[in-house]
Amino acid sequence: MTGGYQNKILRVDLTNRKITEESLNEELVHDYIGGRGFGVKLLYDELKPGTDPLGEDNEMIFTAGPLAGTNAQSFSRYKVFFKSPATGGYFKTSSGGNWGAELKFAGLDMIIVKGIADKPVFLWVNDGKYEIRDAEYLWGLDCDDTHTLIREELGDNNVKISCIGPSGERGVKYAGIFSDRRACGRGGGGAVMGGKNLKAIAIRGRGKVELADKEAYAAAVKEQVAGYQANPQFSTFSQNGTWIAEAINALGMYPTKNFREGIVPEWENLESSEYLKLQVRKTRCYSCMVHCGSIAKIASGRYAGSWTEGPEYETIWAFSGPVRHSDIGLTIAADKLCDDLGLDTISTGSSIGFAYELYEKGIITKADTDGLELTYGNSEPVLEMIRKIAYREGIGDVLAEGTREAGRRIGKGAEDCGIQVKGLELPAYDPRGAKAHGLNLLTTNIGADHNSGYAPQEVFGVPIPWEVDRFAPEGKGKLTKWNQDSTAFLETGILCSFMPSMGMLAEDVYGRLLLGATGIKDFEDPAYLWKIGEKIVNLERMFNVREGFSRKDDTFPKRLKEESVPEGPSAGSVFEEDQMLDEYYTERGWDIKTGIPTKEKLEELDLGFAIK
């Protein structure tokens, strides 16, 4: 095997408590590069259709890319793949921090976990030695305490840990996987881990990542660094990270009152300049010069003394728009609470906003909420609602199912109030105000995920000059395909999704990095990369097709298609779902009627094995 990879997969069978090492397959490497490529191929090959997401046969694939653990910038993220209990389909989720690099240092490219342990355990990966250890004593602990106690047990505070909180143990459908407060948040990976009785994976590695051509690699890294420095977005993003609430409110597409308004009152409280005042320290991921993270602390008011790492834009929104108020303190306190309890902030905030709408409509009442008054503008119940969801107490039990399933169970019109696609709640962009954003949320194979094909062209005019009218349905098929495919090949790396969004990494530099690391010639060819990107998206789709997904699942709740944004800069707009899907499927070479890749497309992408 060449550089970049460690040439080792760890397979863990929790049912039989068996751990085996396995070499990387060279064909897999060539045909899928790594990261998201490996994830979808292995999940497609190894999971039978109809696998229970919380059952023994579901797998969790933890992986870091071929550039992780090197000095390339923003490439040391890790991804986790599994069949999602939220969507019932293929899922990928990822996180920055240090866990991904540590996986490589421990000599591994991937850890694949299946089975269910007979009692709570954690996996200890110690530089070539592996152990399934007791975690009964950790069960019930929050993520922060879990980190602390595992480090103490192992006698090494520098161990890197990914773990779940109480919400994952209880199968909350949007429980995430947390590593030092950074989250693989979406899709219920925490619930899958909890279902396996796997509290955490702790890693310590002292190895390094070999490179095929050190000099070429160094030159490519130098080029990448120079590119970052020359980019006009670099310093702003470095300082503010994702604090873009003002921009999205200014466009009138800040989802408010469960997507019934597009501007939240007093949004000025949530401006980047306000968060900057609370920023007490910058934070960073392994080998990333951007340092976009922050520790923020609030000094006064109801939430005085609260602090968090972040909050990111999505979280700022999740605890403001959905309940229609703008308390910066709450965004800080709620973010930390979600991190501690192991919850995805987007789906948590969205589920709470969903409950506020049901309360307004009388579908649920105080009798259902243990007396909490879920009235818009009243943010007081939010922290308690978060706790209820994490512990599945009272109304939290049904909300823990996600808004699609909760709507079904509650009925009486609640079915229409879950703002989700494929069971995954929408993030902080109203699709009616940015149609390429919307089309991505609509068609991404994991549900309404902004990171799979973020359309910065509509909001920031990057990464490439692309003539774009954010309200026009036309032309968005092509743009969405471009965004999704480029994201897909950059996620083989695994590059942080902020960098392409900011136009901070061109495909040619990526190609040179891959070539320098691995020595595999094809990886330097942009055409090859684009093909891999498209191939990944198509194979993801075929995973879902096998599970029964089709065009019917690429659909927004009717609110976004039939009701227009009532006022502000996005007023009057609705989402033209059918028209845009037709165009998108056509661009993709998929069957327009079913939204399924054609035989020809699959063959073109060397995915003949996926043809039914």
Place this chain on the structure above:
Amino acid sequence: MTGGYQNKILRVDLTNRKITEESLNEELVHDYIGGRGFGVKLLYDELKPGTDPLGEDNEMIFTAGPLAGTNAQSFSRYKVFFKSPATGGYFKTSSGGNWGAELKFAGLDMIIVKGIADKPVFLWVNDGKYEIRDAEYLWGLDCDDTHTLIREELGDNNVKISCIGPSGERGVKYAGIFSDRRACGRGGGGAVMGGKNLKAIAIRGRGKVELADKEAYAAAVKEQVAGYQANPQFSTFSQNGTWIAEAINALGMYPTKNFREGIVPEWENLESSEYLKLQVRKTRCYSCMVHCGSIAKIASGRYAGSWTEGPEYETIWAFSGPVRHSDIGLTIAADKLCDDLGLDTISTGSSIGFAYELYEKGIITKADTDGLELTYGNSEPVLEMIRKIAYREGIGDVLAEGTREAGRRIGKGAEDCGIQVKGLELPAYDPRGAKAHGLNLLTTNIGADHNSGYAPQEVFGVPIPWEVDRFAPEGKGKLTKWNQDSTAFLETGILCSFMPSMGMLAEDVYGRLLLGATGIKDFEDPAYLWKIGEKIVNLERMFNVREGFSRKDDTFPKRLKEESVPEGPSAGSVFEEDQMLDEYYTERGWDIKTGIPTKEKLEELDLGFAIK
């Protein structure tokens, strides 16, 4: 300089942000050995009488002993010395864990801090490099989060940290200093640190401790280890640590209802066997084979999910006896909350119990407690009371002053309800049920501290066979002097106080360890060690005499002298204070009338410089 010591003191002047290194004085080493010896000598020499405990001129001396960081067992504790805001006198407090060893690895024997920083800072000691760093962003954070964020800032999770929580920042008179949940708890060291705007001292060291005679040292360590293993207490103490609530209740000396009863109802809930059920992991200090610590977690009931390291016996008592109930869950939750907020559990529990008595007597009412019902047997308000004390909210503000000062301020008879000596609240032994215990609490120079001369002979029949009737006032002067002096010389080491209490270390082994480490012949001589022990106690007393202390300060509240224990195995007993003090002073060679060491005694102990 010889082995054991690093021959380096770090002096930190926070006012002028000046850091200087200084060598150890060889005479100081010979005449005081280390630890408690160094602390009292330097504090005596460097503090002017009348120094404001919270002012610029008070010093904090952090030290580890000559055996810390070696493989000798139970010797890696650290001690902190300062003039106490609780007592107004000399204070010493100590903690296990890993900070003490790390101080040595960083090449230091001591850190002496004076002055006040103009804004919150922490001290970063990095293997010979020193830095005063900003801590504004840490101000307000609890101890656990402070550890996490400092480690992240420094990019090294193995940094060892001693810090204060919100209570120390607010000058709570019994705020402690915390390192990974282990506390220098008593006497308000946290308030002194807070007054200096010093949030933490972080240390990373990669050096080692040299030994004068490696072979002799190894032989002594072997002897020590064999002694531990042969000791009948070893396995019990290893398993249960300090869980002795059943023993103390069985003696009828478990202080209940603010020392008005001697047995707490349903004490069976607090038996060691019950805590053993909650024990999820053992914990340990650096180089200690005893592993007496535990992580305990509670699975059900009101406090389900709560966990803590510990609780130690004193804490078990502090959140049961004082409020007269026996909820094991509360002891767990309250211990962790005190660790997080930075509070000494003994004085916190005692202060809450004091408030319960005032409430019963109508001296305070619901109007003073923000509606909390402080009725005996109602444990619900306890966690909220802890928070109120830490943040000085409502009634917590006056309770934060300690029961002596709070009694003075509240008046109306509250003066008699503070169960303390010299301003330090009594621990979990009723002096009327164990008179040598009591005499130690009465006469110790830092106030009612059990660790300065614990009398295990009365409770456990160790460490030496000593014919003892626990109720008899006679003969306790001699026993107390023996316990206090031996503790004092073993705390030059700095040995964990549990070991001598369990009879687990004889003076001759200690002497051989000191000789092997330092090569200083006198240290092997038991007579020399006994002299050092007595010298320390006398110099501590002279520090206090200079501050105006005398026999009048060696006094219990009248409850313990005039009211007898109402029922149970200690029923009918009162504490014969005057008789026992007379005997004690006589044994000590102190003036019986004033409780002040005589000129002759001071000269005999080479303390001529302390004669007025």
